[in-house]
Amino acid sequence: MTGFAPRSSHVAEVVRIPGRETEFVRDLRSPNRFLVSRAVFTDETVLAREREEVFSKCWIYVGHVSEVPKPGDFVAREVAGRPVLFTRNSAGDVRVLLNSCSHRGAEVCRERRGNQRRFRCFYHSWSFNNDGQLVSMPDEEGFPEGFRKEDHGLAQPAAVGQYRGFVFLTFNEEAEPLTDYLADAKYYLDLTADQAADSVGMIVQPGTHEYSMRSNWKLLAENSSDGYHAIPVHKTYLDVQKSRGDQIAGSTDKDWKQSHAFDLGNGHTVTVKQAPWGRPIARWRPSMGDDTKATVEESYRRLVEVHGEERAQLIANLDFNMLIFPNLVINNIMAVIIRTFYPNTPGHMNVTAWSLAPADESPAARRVRNESFLSFLGPAGLATPDDNEALESCQRGYQSRPGQGWNDVSRGMDKADPPNWDELQMRTFWRRWDELMGGKA
Amino acid sequence: MIDAPDSVQLSSKRYDRARVEDFLYYEAQLLDAWKLEEWRDLFTADGRYVVPATDNPAGDVDMDLNLIDDDLVGLHGRVQRLMSTYAHIENPRSTTARVVSNVRLWDDDSGDLGVRCTVVVYRSRLPGTTSYVADVRYLLRPEDGSFRIAAKHAILGHHTLRDVGGVLSIIL
Numbered sequence: 001m002t003g004f005a006p007r008s009s010h011v012a013e014v015v016r017i018p019g020r021e022t023e024f025v026r027d028l029r030s031p032n033r034f035l036v037s038r039a040v041f042t043d044e045t046v047l048a049r050e051r052e053e054v055f056s057k058c059w060i061y062v063g064h065v066s067e068v069p070k071p072g073d074f075v076a077r078e079v080a081g082r083p084v085l086f087t088r089n090s091a092g093d094v095r096v097l098l099n100s101c102s103h104r105g106a107e108v109c110r111e112r113r114g115n116q117r118r119f120r121c122f123y124h125s126w127s128f129n130n131d132g133q134l135v136s137m138p139d140e141e142g143f144p145e146g147f148r149k150e151d152h153g154l155a156q157p158a159a160v161g162q163y164r165g166f167v168f169l170t171f172n173e174e175a176e177p178l179t180d181y182l183a184d185a186k187y188y189l190d191l192t193a194d195q196a197a198d199s200v201g202m203i204v205q206p207g208t209h210e211y212s213m214r215s216n217w218k219l220l221a222e223n224s225s226d227g228y229h230a231i232p233v234h235k236t237y238l239d240v241q242k243s244r245g246d247q248i249a250g251s252t253d254k255d256w257k258q259s260h261a262f263d264l265g266n267g268h269t270v271t272v273k274q275a276p277w278g279r280p281i282a283r284w285r286p287s288m289g290d291d292t293k294a295t296v297e298e299s300y301r302r303l304v305e306v307h308g309e310e311r312a313q314l315i316a317n318l319d320f321n322m323l324i325f326p327n328l329v330i331n332n333i334m335a336v337i338i339r340t341f342y343p344n345t346p347g348h349m350n351v352t353a354w355s356l357a358p359a360d361e362s363p364a365a366r367r368v369r370n371e372s373f374l375s376f377l378g379p380a381g382l383a384t385p386d387d388n389e390a391l392e393s394c395q396r397g398y399q400s401r402p403g404q405g406w407n408d409v410s411r412g413m414d415k416a417d418p419p420n421w422d423e424l425q426m427r428t429f430w431r432r433w434d435e436l437m438g439g440k441a
Numbered sequence: 442m443i444d445a446p447d448s449v450q451l452s453s454k455r456y457d458r459a460r461v462e463d464f465l466y467y468e469a470q471l472l473d474a475w476k477l478e479e480w481r482d483l484f485t486a487d488g489r490y491v492v493p494a495t496d497n498p499a500g501d502v503d504m505d506l507n508l509i510d511d512d513l514v515g516l517h518g519r520v521q522r523l524m525s526t527y528a529h530i531e532n533p534r535s536t537t538a539r540v541v542s543n544v545r546l547w548d549d550d551s552g553d554l555g556v557r558c559t560v561v562v563y564r565s566r567l568p569g570t571t572s573y574v575a576d577v578r579y580l581l582r583p584e585d586g587s588f589r590i591a592a593k594h595a596i597l598g599h600h601t602l603r604d605v606g607g608v609l610s611i612i613l
Contacts, residue, residue, distance in 0.1 A: 112496060207494035207506030210601035211608050214568075233529065236522035243521065244514065289514075350603055355506045366504050373506065375518065379608035380492060380508040382522050388608050389530035392568070 004272060004318060006184045009262050012416045013424060017431070022439030025430050026406070032414050034427050035406040038398050041216035046437075047346050053436045054326050055080040059161065059168040059181045061328040061340050062086050062096055064356065066165065066203035072115040072130060076107075078350070079169060080327075081342050085109055085154075086167070089130045090117060096160045096169050097132040102152040119154075128154050164193035165201060183265030188322050192332055194315050196358040197302040204338070209353040211379035213341075215391035217327065217349040220341050221429055223387055224329040225271045225321035227259065227421035228411065233390055237375070237382045245286035259420035261412075267325030267432025271420035274317055279334060280361075280369040282316040288368050295364040323425065325432055335373035347395050353378065442493065442502055443578035443594045445557040446547055453546040456554055456583075462544055464581070464588045465558060469539035472612055477520040480612070485582055485589045488513055492575075492613060498596045508597075508609060519612070530610045536565045537611060553580035553591050560595070564611055571606040574598035575613050 019029040024046075026035040040046050060080045067075050067086065074087040076099055083099040085108075099107045101121040108119040108128055118135065120127045126137040132154035157169035161178030166189060168178055179186065196202045213220065223229065231238070259273035282300030284293045303312040321331045329339040336356040341349045355373050357366065376383045398405070409430065412422025452458075471480040484490070491502050492509040502510065511519055522528050540561045549555035556579040563572045575595040581588040595613040599605050 205504070205506045206500050207497040209506070209508065210495060210603060212601075212603040213607055235527040236525045239525070239527075240518035240521055244518070363503060370506065370510055371515070374508075374510055375515070378506075378508060379602050380610070382518060385530040385608045385610035386528065388610075392607075396568070 004187065004314065005260065006262050006264060009260065009417055012414055013263075013427065014414050020431075020434070022434055022441055024437060024439040025434040027427070027431065032410065034409045034413055034423070034430075036409055036430055038401070038405040038407060039403045041218065041395065042346050042398050042402065044346060047343055049437055050343070051081070053438065054433065055342070056171045057175070057436060058172070058326055059170045059175065059178055060326075061324070061338075062160070062167045062169050064165055064202075064204045064338065064354070065094060065162065065167060066201065066359070067113075068094065070115065072117055073113075074109065074116065074119075074130065075113045076109050076111060077352070078342065080171075081344070083107055084157075084169070085119065087130045094160070094162065094167055095131060096157055096167070097128075097130075098155040098157070100155070101126055102134060102154060103137070108154065126152075132156060164189050181266060182324065183268060184262070185264045185268040185270070185322060185324050188264075188270055188320055188330070188332070191315055191318065191320075192330060192336060192356065194307060194311070195303075195336070196360075197299075197306045200359040202336075202356050203359040204354045205357055207355070209351075209378045211351050211353075211388075212349060213351060213388050213391050214348050215388075215395040216346055217341050217343040218429075218433070219391045219394055220349065220351065220387075221323055221327065221329075222409075222426045223391060224331065224339065225261075225269060225323055225420070225425045226423075227261075227271060227273075227419065228423070229387075229390065230421070233386050234376075234383045236386070240375075240382060261418050261420050261422060261424040263424065263428040264322075267429055268323060269425035269428040270320050270322040271425050272318060272320045273420050274319060279316065279319070280365055280372055288371070292364060292368045295362060296368060299365055321420070321425075323429060325429065331377075334376055335369050337373065337377050351379075442491075442499060442596070443555065443580060443592055445545070445555060445578050451545050451547050453548050453554055455548060456546065458544060458546060461546055461554070461556055461581070461588070462541070465541045465544065465556070468590075469541055469560075473537050473539055475524075475534055477523055477612070481516045481520045483588075483590050484513060484516060484593075485591045486513060488516070488590055489592050490516060490590075490612075491592070491594045492609070493594070493596060495597050495599055495601050502594070508602075523612070528610075530608070533567070535611055538563045549580060551580060553582050554588070555579070556581055560613065562611070562613060564606065569606075571604075573605055573609070573611075573613060577613065 014032050020027045024037050024040050062079050063086045068088040071090050071092050074085050085097040085099050087095045089095050101108050103126050106121050106123040108121045118127045127135050129135050134149045134152045158171050158173045160169045261271045282296050284296040319333050327340050331337045339353040341351040343349045409423045409426050412418030418424045490511045493507050526532050543559040545557045547555040558577050560575045560577050575597050577595045580592040582591045
């Protein structure tokens with residue numbers, strides 16, 4: 001398997017990236033050290049600046065096109081903390097409307113999802129179509145001369161874009177096109193979208209994991225691709241898999257050692273490996289049960305038919321944990337998880353996660369996927385609750401010296417091709433974050 | 442999802458409520474005492490424990506994404522994990538107290554006994570206390586004068602897990 005490594009991965013960070021020292025991040029050379037100020041996890045002014053410089057400037061994930069398959073479908077959710085309506089208008093185009101009436105500001109929709117042509121604000125009954133245009137309100141004659149309904153539509157983001165079914169918005173009028181913003185992350189989005197061997201594509205399964213953590217959002221950005229924590233934090237998961245017959249054996253075998261971490265540009269990162277666990281597409285393991293072996297093997301045969309052996313190998317076997325800056329995680333591991341998160345306060349975030357699956361998956365394959373997903377992932381799985389505890393424990397620990405202290409994120413910074421249990425992926429996030437935040441030197 | 446009929450006269454012709462309540466209280470007591478292996482052994486070989494996602498309480502439990510979907514193998518894994526000192530979020534363990542109420546019965550077409558009840562779980566950890574509410578449906582199978590659990594579906598009475606502990610690390 002080759003072809004998945006970006007060019008930057010051949011040169012160590014300390015050689016290709018100049019050192020930098022700001023109030024938030026110390027990226028030091030000779031000696032090589034990478035330190036992050038603990039104040040960035042607790043400081044209110046940092047969060048206020050993140051809302052402006054990060055969440056209002058970057059492209060932010062909204063949802064997947066499969067969530068609004070038919071004209072009139074809508075999903076109401078928060079994106080970057082803002083209530084939005086993710087809709088498909090009557091012409092069949094995807095739209096993102098800000099869920100706040102142009103009249104007094106109430107939400108025009110308070111359902112989670114549904115299908116309707118109109119959104120009617122309950123406060124004064126102003127009605128909007130699913131393009132966001134104001135179509136009617138009671139007693140129209142009462143408004144002064146020159147009042148034009150076309151000036152009072154629902155506000156919209158500066159731009160909405162999609163790539164392979166993944167829909168993003170930005171509030172930045174000067175944002176680069178989404179495809180430029182995604183940089184080398186597109187390669188991995190392609191590998192994800194191509195898991196559906198047929199033209200039916202991938203769907204987000206019904207059932208959303210909506211949970212929260214009493215910790216700073218950036219700790220989850222780090223944790224989502226942190227290979228170094230896997231053995232101490234997820235020992236119970238690995239032990240359970242081992243007792244089901246999977247050869248995990250200490251989990252430091254070559255399986256784990258053949259891993260990489262890449263800088264995908266614009267703060268996006270990925271860690272890549274062939275992990276020991278099974279995958280419904282298409283790596284059978286004894287823990288999945290003998291009766292699923294044929295289903296998993298069939299799913300792989302279909303990938304080979306459509307994409308050829310070499311690409312099918314990559315689609316089926318390359319496990320990766322990707323962070324699309326700033327707050328979208330797509331982990332293509334024992335199943336495919338889409339996870340996004342947003343801070344309410346410096347010490348609290350909301351997390352939302354979905355499972356992405358081939359649309360035409362058979363019930364047997366779906367069972368393997370769901371079992372794979374739920375055994376590790378999710379707020380009631382065997383692993384995620386312990387990540388929660390680790391991150392909340394960090395946040396509690398920061399209170400021991402409020403505003404002081406530095407986290408060490410130096411592992412592997414002098415290596416040309418560091419593995420996933422080093423910390424290139426976190427440093428890549430932090431460098432981009434620091435650049436956008438304009439930390440004082 | 443176990444479909445509980447909602448007729449006024451809902452009851453079982455075969456079992457009286459007190460006997461079923463005794464069993465439910467016993468289950469609650471095992472869970473509160475962290476006797477999880479004994480709890481797990483209440484399940485039949487084809488037993489299943491399901492918690493649907495909070496935004497999809499009436500979905501397709503087989504094709505949709507649940508929060509928990511354990512067959513007996515899954516239950517063994519969950520219990521093995523929770524009994525380990527490496528289940529960090531449950532070390533130290535939560536203190537829990539379960540209140541079981543609104544118990545209704547029906548003779549299910551499957552031949553099992555259908556049970557529906559409301560459960561409130563008070564759960565306390567050092568960082569704080571929270572409570573989970575669930576509409577729980579069972580299919581119980583009589584065995585040796587008591588019951589085994591053929592299915593337990595716990596539908597959370599929360600729209601999200603936010604502000605009820607953030608996650609769900611205990612058994613409902």
